[in-house]
Amino acid sequence: MRRALAVAGILLSVVAAAPPAAAQAERVGRLQVVVSNVRVQRGHVHIAICPQALFLKDGCPFIVIVPARQGETTTIIDNIPAGTYAAQVFLDENDNDDLDRTFIGIPEEGVGFSNNPSFTFRAPRFAEAAFRFDGVSGSISVRLRYY
Numbered sequence: 001m002r003r004a005l006a007v008a009g010i011l012l013s014v015v016a017a018a019p020p021a022a023a024q025a026e027r028v029g030r031l032q033v034v035v036s037n038v039r040v041q042r043g044h045v046h047i048a049i050c051p052q053a054l055f056l057k058d059g060c061p062f063i064v065i066v067p068a069r070q071g072e073t074t075t076i077i078d079n080i081p082a083g084t085y086a087a088q089v090f091l092d093e094n095d096n097d098d099l100d101r102t103f104i105g106i107p108e109e110g111v112g113f114s115n116n117p118s119f120t121f122r123a124p125r126f127a128e129a130a131f132r133f134d135g136v137s138g139s140i141s142v143r144l145r146y147y
Helices: 002-017 021-025
Strands: 028-038 044-050 062-067 071-081 083-092 111-113 130-133 137-143
Touching: 028 044, 028 083, 044 071, 062 071, 071 083, 083 137, 130 137
Parallel strands: 028 137
Antiparallel strands: 028 071, 044 062, 044 083, 083 111, 083 130, 111 137
16 A cells, blocks of 8 residues: 555656646747848848748738848747748848839849748748747748849
8 A cells, every 4th residue: 555655656746747738839949040142231131930821921920120131141039839830031122121022023122931942933832831840949041032
């Protein structure tokens, strides 16, 4: 009987020490984003980390705007929960907070997406740009393209 109580006490202390499943699912971490092929050192680089439902739309929950550095611009985005996301990035050379386009919709400023998918006549699909973030730390690279 004493042995059974001792084993039960050990099991209870192990269970009490483990974080609840909800706490494990709510891990948040830091994502490094490296944007390459930045052609000018003026304006700002806009980086949006989006879940599937908000990809290519307004309202992505994780947005960072950093000064453009010619060649490569790097930043850290904190407090991102574990999940699957896609990054959409553009270089706002004239600082008007908008991706400038021609009258037929072709971007006039540099654009890029995570996984650097090819895109010519259409924007990439979420699956082409998606990456898995573990909620701890990670790094992605995005290469800007110009038309």
